[in-house]
Amino acid sequence: MEFYLLIKLRGFINQKKMENKIKIIYWGTPNFSAEILKFLIETDYRPIAIITQVDKPAGRGSKLKSSEVKILAEKENIPYFQPEKLKNQDFLNQLKKIKPDLFIVASYGKIIPKEILEIPKLGVINIHPSLLPRWRGPSPIQSAILAGDKETGVSIMLLDEEMDHGPILESRKLKIESRITFKRLEEILIKESAKLLIEILPKWINGEIKPVPQNHEEAVYCKMIKKEDGRISWDESVDIIDRKICALNPWPGTYFEVCDKKFKVLDAEIAIFSNSAELWNTKKVGEFFCENKQLMVKCKDGILILKNIQPESKNTMDGYCFWCGYQQKLKN
Numbered sequence: 001m002e003f004y005l006l007i008k009l010r011g012f013i014n015q016k017k018m019e020n021k022i023k024i025i026y027w028g029t030p031n032f033s034a035e036i037l038k039f040l041i042e043t044d045y046r047p048i049a050i051i052t053q054v055d056k057p058a059g060r061g062s063k064l065k066s067s068e069v070k071i072l073a074e075k076e077n078i079p080y081f082q083p084e085k086l087k088n089q090d091f092l093n094q095l096k097k098i099k100p101d102l103f104i105v106a107s108y109g110k111i112i113p114k115e116i117l118e119i120p121k122l123g124v125i126n127i128h129p130s131l132l133p134r135w136r137g138p139s140p141i142q143s144a145i146l147a148g149d150k151e152t153g154v155s156i157m158l159l160d161e162e163m164d165h166g167p168i169l170e171s172r173k174l175k176i177e178s179r180i181t182f183k184r185l186e187e188i189l190i191k192e193s194a195k196l197l198i199e200i201l202p203k204w205i206n207g208e209i210k211p212v213p214q215n216h217e218e219a220v221y222c223k224m225i226k227k228e229d230g231r232i233s234w235d236e237s238v239d240i241i242d243r244k245i246c247a248l249n250p251w252p253g254t255y256f257e258v259c260d261k262k263f264k265v266l267d268a269e270i271a272i273f274s275n276s277a278e279l280w281n282t283k284k285v286g287e288f289f290c291e292n293k294q295l296m297v298k299c300k301d302g303i304l305i306l307k308n309i310q311p312e313s314k315n316t317m318d319g320y321c322f323w324c325g326y327q328q329k330l331k332n
Contacts, residue, residue, distance in 0.1 A: 022205060025100045025120070026069075029053045032190060033106040034068035036127060039194040040104070041076055045201055049098065050080040053109050086113055095119050102205070105159055106193070109138070114161050122205060124159040127197060129189040131155060131171060133219040136164035141186055143222035144176060145247035148239070151175050152185070154193045156200055158211050163221075167211030170200045179269075181246050227252040234286035238270050238302030258329050263322075264310040271296060271303035288323070288330040295319030 026037055026047035040047065050073040058065035066074075073080040083091040096119060103124040105112070117124050130140035132155040137143075144152040153173040158166040172192055176185065203209045230252040232241055245254045245268050255262045283289060283298040290296070295306045310316040311326070323330070 022102060022122075023048050023098065023100045024102045024104055025049045025051060025095070025098070027051045027103060027105040027108040027112070028069045029067045029109045030107050031068045032129065032186060032193075033108070034072050035190045036106050036194050036197065037069060037072055040197070041072075041078075043198060045198075047078060047104070048100070050078050051108070052080060052082055054082045054084055086110065086116060092116065103159075104197070111161070111163065112159060117159060117161065125169065125197075125201075125204065126157050126159040126164070126166065127193050128155045128157065128164055129153075129186075129193065131173060132157060132164055132168060133214045133216060135222045136219055137222040137224075139222045139225045141189065142182055142225055142247040145180065145182060145185065146240075146243050148243060149176055152189070154189055154196050156193075156196055157214075165214065165216070167213045169204060169209050169211055170196060172196050179242070179246055182249065225252060230254045232256045232265065234297060235300050238299040238304050241299055241304060242268060242270055258326070261329075262312045265306055266308040266310055266316060268307055269305050271305050290320065290323045290327075293320040295323045 022045060024045055024047045026040065026049075028034065028037060028050075029052050037047070037050070050069060052067045052069040052073070055064040055066050055070075057063065070080055070082065081091065081094070085091075092115065095116065100120045102122040103117075103120050104127070105124060106127040112124070128136075128140065129152070130136075130144065131151070131153040135143050135152075141152075151173055153171055155171045156169045157164070158169065160166040172195075174188065174192060200209060225248065230244070230248045232244065232254055234241075234256070245265055248254050249266060253264045253266075255264045257263070283303075285298050285300060288295065288297050295309075296303050297306060306319045306322070308316055308318055309322045311322070317325070
């Protein structure tokens with residue numbers, strides 16, 4: 001992630017360039033949080049400590065893997081905590097002993113209890129990649145793509161005991177490009193989140209922002225993404241399948257099954273050509289076929305071109321190569 005343009009925004013933090021006397025603890029876990037932290041470290045508001053989730057098993061060997069935020073904390077020599085339970089009394093005592101002024105939270109991954117929220121005198125700021133109250137919850141970026149939303153954004157809010165429920169300090173609206181991928185949209189929202197955070201931090205610290213309550217009647221919630229959410233059903237709308245491929249790669253990945261084997265779809269596009277209607281009328285839903293060295297499949301209301309596929313435990317191949325090697329299985 002390139003942050004050199006963002007660093008120019010340091011003037012927003014404090015035009016008098018006062019030394020940082022605010023004790024900030026940063027809470028976060030995945031890449032989204034780590035990338036924002038990278039920028040915050042370069043400002044006058046470098047966190048004095050970091051809180052991230054415990055190491056978790058990952059990969060085939062189920063080896064313990066550190067969070068992206070922990071890896072960055074170690075690189076930058078910032079003290080960090082990894083509490084298994086947030087209500088652990090020793091952990092609470094450590095936080096109180098530090099006497100932090102402000103918590104900044106970005107995709108930490110757990111609900112923070114009231115006793116902890118009351119510790120910092122300037123409260124708890126949360127960065128959320130959606131236009132709240134739309135897409136409260138753990139997967140706002142994927143959900144915006146899956147729903148076909150035309151716009152999304154960043155909301156910076158005060159955290160309370162409920163999920164993404166607190167009053168808004170500031171928000172920024174963004175258009176969603178056609179067929180944008182999760183990775184690309186996340187990159188855009190990370191950059192906008194960092195910009196907005198740096199703009200509002202001095203204003204909040206100086207008491208210049210009045211929080212605005214959310215309209216809770218308009219709240220829309222998103223769920224935790226699971227591996228099975230990536231399964232493709234060809235009897236769905238071709239637009240829905242296409243959005244799923246954009247939203248759920250690289251994780252959990254989208255896939256279809258043939259002869260009890262999983263095949264990941266890494267890239268695809270909706271077929272738009274003169275004879276697509278004729279082709280569609282002659283095929284059954286879920287039928288694979290090849291035209292002009294392009295692998296296609298009939299969906300509920302259109303044809304999808306499968307451009308890159310990865311067979312289970314094998315390397316990625318383009319659609320035509322996949323068709324040549326798996327034609328008989330696809331026809332069964």
